[in-house]
Amino acid sequence: MATKSATWDVIEEVGGRARMETLMRTFYDRLFDDLMIGFFFATSDKEALIASQIAYVHAHIGSRKGSYQGPPIRQAHQKMPILVGHFDRRHQILIDVLEIFEVPGHVREAWLGLDRAMRDLVIRQGDQARQDMGYEVFRPRE
Ligand code: HEM
Numbered sequence: 631m632a633t634k635s636a637t638w639d640v641i642e643e644v645g646g647r648a649r650m651e652t653l654m655r656t657f658y659d660r661l662f663d664d665l666m667i668g669f670f671f672a673t674s675d676k677e678a679l680i681a682s683q684i685a686y687v688h689a690h691i692g693s694r695k696g697s698y699q700g701p702p703i704r705q706a707h708q709k710m711p712i713l714v715g716h717f718d719r720r721h722q723i724l725i726d727v728l729e730i731f732e733v734p735g736h737v738r739e740a741w742l743g744l745d746r747a748m749r750d751l752v753i754r755q756g757d758q759a760r761q762d763m764g765y766e767v768f769r770p771r772e
Contacts, residue, residue: 636740640692641684643737654680657727666719670710691740707752711762717753721745 644650658680662671671679688696700706724745728738754762 635694636692636736638692638737639695640688640737640741641696643692643734644731649731650684651680653727653731653733654684656730657683657724660723660727661720664719664723667716670712670716687741687744690744692737703748704751710752711759712753713759714749714753714755717749 641647641650644653655676658671658676662668662674662676682698682700685696685698686700688694689698690696721742725742728741733741760766
Protein backbone atom coordinates (compact mmCIF):
# COMPACT_ATOMS: atom_id res chain seq x y z
CA MET A 631 0.00 0.00 0.00
CA ALA A 632 1.33 3.44 -0.89
CA THR A 633 2.31 5.37 2.23
CA LYS A 634 1.99 8.90 0.94
CA SER A 635 -0.63 10.60 -1.19
CA ALA A 636 -0.02 10.83 -4.92
CA THR A 637 -1.28 13.65 -7.13
CA TRP A 638 -3.59 11.59 -9.33
CA ASP A 639 -7.22 10.99 -8.53
CA VAL A 640 -8.44 7.41 -8.96
CA ILE A 641 -11.88 8.41 -10.29
CA GLU A 642 -10.34 10.71 -12.90
CA GLU A 643 -7.79 8.06 -13.88
CA VAL A 644 -10.50 5.47 -14.43
CA GLY A 645 -12.39 7.88 -16.70
CA GLY A 646 -14.83 9.70 -14.42
CA ARG A 647 -17.54 8.90 -11.89
CA ALA A 648 -19.89 7.12 -14.32
CA ARG A 649 -17.11 4.87 -15.61
CA MET A 650 -16.00 4.10 -12.06
CA GLU A 651 -19.55 3.07 -11.19
CA THR A 652 -19.71 0.82 -14.24
CA LEU A 653 -16.36 -0.73 -13.33
CA MET A 654 -17.47 -1.38 -9.75
CA ARG A 655 -20.84 -2.75 -10.88
CA THR A 656 -19.02 -5.18 -13.19
CA PHE A 657 -16.81 -6.20 -10.24
CA TYR A 658 -19.76 -6.83 -7.92
CA ASP A 659 -21.85 -8.52 -10.66
CA ARG A 660 -18.97 -11.00 -11.02
CA LEU A 661 -18.55 -11.45 -7.26
CA PHE A 662 -22.27 -12.00 -6.65
CA ASP A 663 -22.48 -14.55 -9.51
CA ASP A 664 -19.25 -16.37 -8.68
CA LEU A 665 -19.55 -20.09 -7.95
CA MET A 666 -16.79 -20.02 -5.36
CA ILE A 667 -17.53 -16.84 -3.37
CA GLY A 668 -20.95 -15.64 -4.53
CA PHE A 669 -22.63 -17.15 -1.45
CA PHE A 670 -20.95 -14.57 0.80
CA PHE A 671 -23.03 -11.90 -0.93
CA ALA A 672 -26.38 -13.72 -0.79
CA THR A 673 -28.02 -11.12 1.48
CA SER A 674 -25.88 -8.09 0.57
CA ASP A 675 -27.13 -4.84 -0.94
CA LYS A 676 -25.18 -4.55 -4.18
CA GLU A 677 -25.80 -0.83 -4.70
CA ALA A 678 -24.64 -0.02 -1.18
CA LEU A 679 -21.50 -2.10 -1.67
CA ILE A 680 -20.69 -0.39 -4.97
CA ALA A 681 -20.94 3.04 -3.32
CA SER A 682 -19.00 1.94 -0.26
CA GLN A 683 -16.19 0.31 -2.24
CA ILE A 684 -15.78 3.37 -4.49
CA ALA A 685 -15.51 5.57 -1.39
CA TYR A 686 -13.03 3.16 0.18
CA VAL A 687 -10.70 3.06 -2.82
CA HIS A 688 -11.02 6.81 -3.39
CA ALA A 689 -10.04 7.44 0.24
CA HIS A 690 -7.02 5.12 0.20
CA ILE A 691 -5.13 5.41 -3.09
CA GLY A 692 -3.82 8.32 -5.19
CA SER A 693 -4.76 11.75 -3.89
CA ARG A 694 -7.09 10.10 -1.34
CA LYS A 695 -9.83 12.65 -1.77
CA GLY A 696 -12.66 10.26 -1.03
CA SER A 697 -14.31 9.86 2.32
CA TYR A 698 -15.17 6.33 3.46
CA GLN A 699 -17.89 6.29 6.13
CA GLY A 700 -18.30 2.53 6.56
CA PRO A 701 -16.99 0.29 9.33
CA PRO A 702 -13.27 -0.57 9.57
CA ILE A 703 -12.36 -3.40 7.18
CA ARG A 704 -11.71 -6.01 9.85
CA GLN A 705 -15.03 -5.29 11.50
CA ALA A 706 -16.92 -5.34 8.18
CA HIS A 707 -15.75 -8.92 7.56
CA GLN A 708 -15.65 -10.28 11.10
CA LYS A 709 -18.73 -12.48 10.82
CA MET A 710 -17.67 -14.05 7.52
CA PRO A 711 -15.48 -17.18 7.44
CA ILE A 712 -13.33 -15.91 4.55
CA LEU A 713 -10.41 -18.25 3.79
CA VAL A 714 -7.31 -17.42 1.79
CA GLY A 715 -8.69 -19.12 -1.34
CA HIS A 716 -11.80 -16.91 -1.17
CA PHE A 717 -9.55 -13.88 -0.84
CA ASP A 718 -7.47 -14.96 -3.84
CA ARG A 719 -10.58 -15.55 -5.92
CA ARG A 720 -11.90 -12.04 -5.22
CA HIS A 721 -8.46 -10.59 -5.91
CA GLN A 722 -8.26 -12.37 -9.29
CA ILE A 723 -11.69 -11.02 -10.24
CA LEU A 724 -10.45 -7.53 -9.36
CA ILE A 725 -7.34 -8.05 -11.56
CA ASP A 726 -9.60 -9.13 -14.45
CA VAL A 727 -11.95 -6.16 -14.07
CA LEU A 728 -9.13 -3.59 -13.85
CA GLU A 729 -7.74 -5.07 -17.04
CA ILE A 730 -11.07 -5.04 -18.88
CA PHE A 731 -11.50 -1.36 -17.99
CA GLU A 732 -7.92 -0.58 -19.08
CA VAL A 733 -7.07 1.06 -15.79
CA PRO A 734 -3.58 2.66 -16.11
CA GLY A 735 -0.65 0.68 -14.68
CA HIS A 736 0.23 2.99 -11.77
CA VAL A 737 -3.41 3.01 -10.60
CA ARG A 738 -3.75 -0.74 -11.01
CA GLU A 739 -0.61 -1.29 -8.95
CA ALA A 740 -1.77 0.96 -6.09
CA TRP A 741 -5.27 -0.54 -6.11
CA LEU A 742 -4.09 -4.17 -6.08
CA GLY A 743 -1.46 -3.28 -3.46
CA LEU A 744 -4.15 -1.82 -1.20
CA ASP A 745 -6.27 -4.92 -1.69
CA ARG A 746 -3.42 -7.29 -0.83
CA ALA A 747 -2.48 -5.20 2.22
CA MET A 748 -5.99 -5.83 3.59
CA ARG A 749 -5.70 -9.59 3.28
CA ASP A 750 -4.96 -10.44 6.89
CA LEU A 751 -7.76 -8.19 8.12
CA VAL A 752 -10.41 -10.16 6.26
CA ILE A 753 -9.27 -13.80 6.25
CA ARG A 754 -9.32 -16.57 8.85
CA GLN A 755 -6.47 -19.01 9.07
CA GLY A 756 -5.46 -22.14 10.95
CA ASP A 757 -7.23 -23.03 14.20
CA GLN A 758 -9.27 -19.85 14.17
CA ALA A 759 -10.74 -20.77 10.78
CA ARG A 760 -11.52 -24.31 11.93
CA GLN A 761 -13.15 -23.13 15.14
CA ASP A 762 -15.22 -20.49 13.35
CA MET A 763 -16.54 -23.18 11.04
CA GLY A 764 -17.48 -25.41 13.91
CA TYR A 765 -14.77 -28.01 13.56
CA GLU A 766 -13.21 -29.40 16.67
CA VAL A 767 -9.56 -28.42 16.79
CA PHE A 768 -7.68 -31.71 16.97
CA ARG A 769 -4.37 -31.74 18.77
CA PRO A 770 -2.39 -34.98 18.63
CA ARG A 771 -0.77 -36.06 21.90
CA GLU A 772 2.93 -35.29 22.17
C1 HEM B 1 -9.23 -7.44 0.42
C2 HEM B 1 -9.83 -6.50 0.47
C3 HEM B 1 -11.26 -6.21 0.79
C4 HEM B 1 -11.69 -4.95 0.92
C5 HEM B 1 -10.86 -3.67 0.80
C6 HEM B 1 -13.11 -5.04 1.20
C7 HEM B 1 -13.92 -3.94 1.40
C8 HEM B 1 -15.23 -3.99 1.80
C9 HEM B 1 -16.04 -2.84 2.12
C10 HEM B 1 -15.57 -1.38 2.06
C11 HEM B 1 -17.25 -3.30 2.47
C12 HEM B 1 -18.46 -2.46 2.85
C13 HEM B 1 -18.53 -2.19 4.33
C14 HEM B 1 -19.75 -1.32 4.64
O1 HEM B 1 -19.87 -0.24 4.05
O2 HEM B 1 -20.58 -1.75 5.47
C15 HEM B 1 -17.22 -4.74 2.36
C16 HEM B 1 -18.28 -5.57 2.61
C17 HEM B 1 -18.32 -6.90 2.27
N1 HEM B 1 -17.25 -7.68 1.88
FE1 HEM B 1 -15.38 -7.02 1.57
N2 HEM B 1 -13.51 -6.35 1.23
C18 HEM B 1 -12.41 -7.12 0.98
C19 HEM B 1 -12.38 -8.49 0.89
C20 HEM B 1 -13.48 -9.30 0.88
C21 HEM B 1 -13.48 -10.71 0.58
C22 HEM B 1 -12.24 -11.55 0.25
C23 HEM B 1 -14.78 -11.14 0.64
C24 HEM B 1 -15.37 -12.51 0.38
C25 HEM B 1 -14.88 -13.36 -0.44
C26 HEM B 1 -15.60 -9.99 1.00
C27 HEM B 1 -16.95 -10.00 1.19
C28 HEM B 1 -17.70 -8.94 1.62
C29 HEM B 1 -19.15 -8.99 1.83
C30 HEM B 1 -20.06 -10.20 1.63
C31 HEM B 1 -19.52 -7.72 2.26
C32 HEM B 1 -20.94 -7.24 2.59
C33 HEM B 1 -21.37 -7.51 3.98
C34 HEM B 1 -22.80 -7.06 4.15
O3 HEM B 1 -23.61 -7.23 3.22
O4 HEM B 1 -23.10 -6.50 5.21
N3 HEM B 1 -14.77 -8.91 1.14
N4 HEM B 1 -15.98 -5.15 1.94
